[in-house]
Amino acid sequence: MKLVGILNGPNLNRLGIREPGLYGSQTYESLCKDWKKTAHTLGLELVLYQSNHEGALIDTIHRWADEGVEGVVFNPAAYTHTSVALRDALASTDMVFIEVHISNIYTRESFRHTSYTAPVSRGVISGLGTAGYTAALTYLSGQ
Numbered sequence: 001m002k003l004v005g006i007l008n009g010p011n012l013n014r015l016g017i018r019e020p021g022l023y024g025s026q027t028y029e030s031l032c033k034d035w036k037k038t039a040h041t042l043g044l045e046l047v048l049y050q051s052n053h054e055g056a057l058i059d060t061i062h063r064w065a066d067e068g069v070e071g072v073v074f075n076p077a078a079y080t081h082t083s084v085a086l087r088d089a090l091a092s093t094d095m096v097f098i099e100v101h102i103s104n105i106y107t108r109e110s111f112r113h114t115s116y117t118a119p120v121s122r123g124v125i126s127g128l129g130t131a132g133y134t135a136a137l138t139y140l141s142g143q
């Protein structure tokens with residue numbers, strides 16, 4: 001069975017608590033339950049991780065690559081726009097990354113229009129809400 005991961009960056013553990021207009025009203029815990037169900041339906045084995053710390057996200061990318069994870073649905077959140085270190089971590093593995101943003105980063109503040117991680121990702125889904133995660137899982141199940 002193909003092993004895939006869903007990796008979420010800073011503040012995403014607080015989903016559903018504030019700014020439902022931007023990030024939806026579902027909590028991170030509820031999303032994790034839905035992602036597990038979707039993965040099972042797609043015939044995927046799923047690992048999940050969320051951290052507010054850049055180094056912990058990098059360590060997880062390294063660990064998942066060593067553990068045989070083949071594809072990662074990755075929402076780097078604010079680190080999207082700042083982190084060369086995360087970009088280098090993605091490029092250092094053979095895993096396929098699908099970058100997901102709940103909001104449309106290109107209709108927001110200009111500083112959110114740049115992604116350091118998109119150039120080393122297979123593709124980017126932005127602005128489809130949390131349905132973007134489901135679309136990314138579906139893509140990976142067909143790879």
Ligand SMILES: O=C(O)[C@]1(O)C=C(c2cccc(Sc3ccccc3)c2)[C@@H](O)[C@H](O)C1
Pocket residue numbers: 010011012013014015016017018019020023075076077078079080100101102103104105112
């Ligand atoms: O749209 C996204 O998913 C995004 O990756 C997510 C972000 C983000 C930013 C702050 C908080 C959260 S999650 C959240 C939302 C509401 C209340 C608490 C936390 C996500 C942004 O930093 C990014 O620019 C865009």
